Amino acid sequence: MAAICITNIKLLVNTREQHHVLKGSELTDLPCINDAYLIVEDGIIASYGKMNSGADANKFGGHTIDASGQMILPAWCDSHTHLVFAASREEEFVDKIKGLTYAEIAAKGGGILNSARKLFETSESELLRLAWGRLQEVIQTGTGAIEIKSGYGLSVESELKMLRVIKKLKETSPIPIKSTFLGAHTYPLEFKENHAGYMDLIINEMLPVIAREKLADFIDVFCETGFFSPEETETICKAGISYGLKPKIHANQLNLSGGTQVGVKLGALSVDHLETMDDDAIKVLAASNTIGTLLPTAAFFLRMPFQPARRLIDAGCAIALATDYNPGSSPSGNMNLVIAMSCIQMKMLPEEAINAATNNGAYAMELQDETGSITVGKKANLIFTKPIPSLAFLPYSFGTNLIDKVMISGEFV
Ligand code: NIG
Numbered sequence: 087m088a089a090i091c092i093t094n095i096k097l098l099v100n101t102r103e104q105h106h107v108l109k110g111s112e113l114t115d116l117p118c119i120n121d122a123y124l125i126v127e128d129g130i131i132a133s134y135g136k137m138n139s140g141a142d143a144n145k146f147g148g149h150t151i152d153a154s155g156q157m158i159l160p161a162w163c164d165s166h167t168h169l170v171f172a173a174s175r176e177e178e179f180v181d182k183i184k185g186l187t188y189a190e191i192a193a194k195g196g197g198i199l200n201s202a203r204k205l206f207e208t209s210e211s212e213l214l215r216l217a218w219g220r221l222q223e224v225i226q227t228g229t230g231a232i233e234i235k236s237g238y239g240l241s242v243e244s245e246l247k248m249l250r251v252i253k254k255l256k257e258t259s260p261i262p263i264k265s266t267f268l269g270a271h272t273y274p275l276e277f278k279e280n281h282a283g284y285m286d287l288i289i290n291e292m293l294p295v296i297a298r299e300k301l302a303d304f305i306d307v308f309c310e311t312g313f314f315s316p317e318e319t320e321t322i323c324k325a326g327i328s329y330g331l332k333p334k335i336h337a338n339q340l341n342l343s344g345g346t347q348v349g350v351k352l353g354a355l356s357v358d359h360l361e362t363m364d365d366d367a368i369k370v371l372a373a374s375n376t377i378g379t380l381l382p383t384a385a386f387f388l389r390m391p392f393q394p395a396r397r398l399i400d401a402g403c404a405i406a407l408a409t410d411y412n413p414g415s416s417p418s419g420n421m422n423l424v425i426a427m428s429c430i431q432m433k434m435l436p437e438e439a440i441n442a443a444t445n446n447g448a449y450a451m452e453l454q455d456e457t458g459s460i461t462v463g464k465k466a467n468l469i470f471t472k473p474i475p476s477l478a479f480l481p482y483s484f485g486t487n488l489i490d491k492v493m494i495s496g497e498f499v
């Protein structure tokens with residue numbers, strides 16, 4: 087593949103020679119270069135700098151793209167999605183408008199169980215076709231790396247079916263994908279009174295096959311009142327860890343579930359959701375190496391209080407932002423909306439939100455060596471904005487598509 091030089095970039099965003107997980111006040115530091123160039127070779131960022139530095143841009147003899155007036159950002163890193171699902175659930179959406187709660191819908195066999203029934207009836211090839219379409223859609227909105235969970239299977243056969251779909255997506259996707267096994271999303275009806283029985287299936291029937299076929303990178307548990315207790319979460323995650331799967335946990339969404347504490351204790355890569363946090367959970371997270379992943383579109387869609395981003399950041403936590411793309415609590419995979427909501431409703435600064443959606447999102451998937459910042463050697467997965475007056479204009483103009491083009495591994499999609 088030929089080399090490309092992008093010239094006259096109004097602002098090259100998140101340029102980092104070195105990178106690490108950004109915690110607390112570090113999140114406000116978003117290094118940028120005005121009037122910049124960027125050279126891509128074989129799909130990889132080869133060099134970048136200031137246009138007038140007389141450096142590589144002027145000596146460049148190959149193909150040039152003029153980005154006058156445009157900003158370039160690292161593509162979004164969406165570290166929490168349930169993008170493989172069989173069908174939408176807008177009938178529950180209407181039920182909620184009429185007054186039913188998420189818990190009430192779940193209790194009458196809706197929610198996750200509804201998605202599991204539909205997934206059971208859908209073939210692997212059809213699931214793949216549907217998920218592929220969603221993947222293309224989110225790439226168009228600037229997502230350049232993504233995590234995808236199982237969890238709508240809830241039986242050995244269906245969980246493996248979901249994970250095989252994710253594996254096929256990985257093999258053909260232009261963007262990096264990480265796979266998470268979420269067999270412990272809810273108890274299937276037949277195991278409602280027999281938790282030990284379902285945990286046995288997860289640990290002794292699902293995990294060995296998943297490990298043998300290399301179907302997952304991480305393990306997840308929905309640690310929540312009425313779903314999996316902290317003790318059950320610990321048992322399942324420890325089994326996953328024994329197969330090399332690091333935990334990424336659904337924690338503190340609906341209740342003070344103890345999910346954050348158990349996640350930190352297990353050395354989880356991330357604890358995700360965090361709508362419901364008290365001082366102890368915040369303190370424990372801040373003192374750990376676990377990333378807190380906030381999913382504001384899920385809070386928005388479920389009409390819940392937003393995650394306490396300011397308290398988390400002020401306490402020194404590492405924060406990532408993700409979509410939670412799924413048919414029940416966030417039927418949108420649009421990271422631009424997540425960033426806007428984080429600034430508007432959670433009072434994150436635009437710089438904090440962009441760092442959380444790129445650098446820290448990459449770390450929350452262990453993809454930090456491939457993506458998440460403008461760094462030599464990382465993939466040229468880039469967002470080209472339309473002409474905009476400032477970076478803050480991105481979240482400020484919520485709902486407006488300000489992306490001109492998306493580049494994945496050096497090619498426009
Ligand atoms: O992340 N919280 C649990 N799981 C999903 C929702 C799943 C569903 O309703 O289908 C979430 O919000």
Ligand code: FE
Nearest residue numbers: 166168336410
């Ligand atoms: Fe989720």
